[in-house]
Amino acid sequence: GENVEQHPSTLSVQEGDSAVIKCTYSDSASNYFPWYKQELGKRPQLIIDIRSNVGEKKDQRIAVTLNKTAKHFSLHITETQPEDSAVYFCAATGSGGSNYKLTFGKGTLLTVNP
Amino acid sequence: GAVVSQHPSRVICKSGTSVKIECRSLDFQATTMFWYRQFPKQSLMLMATSNEGSKATYEQGVEKDKFLINHASLTLSTLTVTSAHPEDSSFYICSASIQRNEQFFGPGTRLTVL
Numbered sequence: 001g002e003n004v005e006q007h008p009s010t011l012s013v014q015e016g017d018s019a020v021i022k023c024t025y026s027d028s029a030s031n032y033f034p035w036y037k038q039e040l041g042k043r044p045q046l047i048i049d050i051r052s053n054v055g056e057k058k059d060q061r062i063a064v065t066l067n068k069t070a071k072h073f074s075l076h077i078t079e080t081q082p083e084d085s086a087v088y089f090c091a092a093t094g095s096g097g098s099n100y101k102l103t104f105g106k107g108t109l110l111t112v113n114p
Numbered sequence: 115g116a117v118v119s120q121h122p123s124r125v126i127c128k129s130g131t132s133v134k135i136e137c138r139s140l141d142f143q144a145t146t147m148f149w150y151r152q153f154p155k156q157s158l159m160l161m162a163t164s165n166e167g168s169k170a171t172y173e174q175g176v177e178k179d180k181f182l183i184n185h186a187s188l189t190l191s192t193l194t195v196t197s198a199h200p201e202d203s204s205f206y207i208c209s210a211s212i213q214r215n216e217q218f219f220g221p222g223t224r225l226t227v228l
Contacts, residue, residue, distance in 0.1 A: 032215035043207060043219040044158065051215075089157060093215055100215045101148065104157045 002027040004092050006105025014113050019080050021108045023090035024072040030092040032100070033066060033073045038087045038107075047088075048075070080112045117141050118210050120220035127198055128228055135193045135223045137208030143188035144210035148217060149181075152205040164191050198227040 003026040013019050031052040036044035050057045050064045050073065057064050066073040077084055087109050091102040117140040127133050137147060146165050150158040162183050164170040170183035182194040195202055203226050209217040
C-alpha cells in the first residue's frame with residue numbers, strides 16, 4: 001500500500017518568515033495530494049490540494065509543489081502568522097479500487113512565534 | 115456546503131459497554147464514508163471505508179467484529195465500538211466523499227473508556 005513520509009515533525013518559525021513542510025510518497029499511481037491543518041481537538045481542515053496533472057498550486061500565502069518523478073510534494077506558507085500555528089498533515093491517495101482512501105503523513109507541529 | 119456532523123462529540127463509558135457514533139453528511143449525499151482513529155499527538159489512521167448498502171472494507175489490523183460499521187443511507191454511517199476497553203479510548207473522526215478524492219471531515223468524537 002501507500003506510504004507517506006513527512007518532515008520535519010516540528011517546525012518553529014518567527015512571525016513573517018516562511019515555513020516549508022515536505023512529504024514523500026511511495027505509490028507512483030497516487031494522483032491526489034491534499035494538505036490539512038488541524039488545531040488541537042478539532043477536525044482536519046483542507047487548506048490546499050494538488051492533483052498529479054499540475055506541478056504547482058497557490059492560494060494566497062499557501063502554495064503546494066509536486067514532483068511526480070521524485071514522488072515528493074511540499075507545502076509552502078509565506079508571511080507566517082501566529083494563527084498558522086497548528087499541526088499540518090499531508091496525504092496521498094493510494095492506487096487500487098475507486099474509494100480514494102487517503103494515507104496521511106505523521107504530521108508537522110508548526111509553531112509561529114510572535 | 116459539504117458539511118459533515120458527528121454525534122456525540124464526547125462520550126465516556128464503562129469498560130465492556132458498547133458505544134455508537136453517528137456520522138452524517140448534512141447537505142450532500144456521500145458516496146463513500148471513512149472512519150479514522152487518532153491517538154494523542156499522532157496522525158489519522160484509517161480504520162475502514164464504507165459505501166452505502168454494502169459491507170465496510172476494514173484496514174489491516176482493525177477488528178471488524180469489534181468496530182461495527184453500518185452505512186444505511188447516503189447521508190448516514192455509524193460506528194459501534196463493541197465491548198469497549200480503555201485502550202479503545204481515542205479521537206474517532208469520520209469523513210465523507212462526494213466526488214473523486216476530496217474528503218470532508220466531521221468534528222470528531224472523543225471516546226474515553228473507564
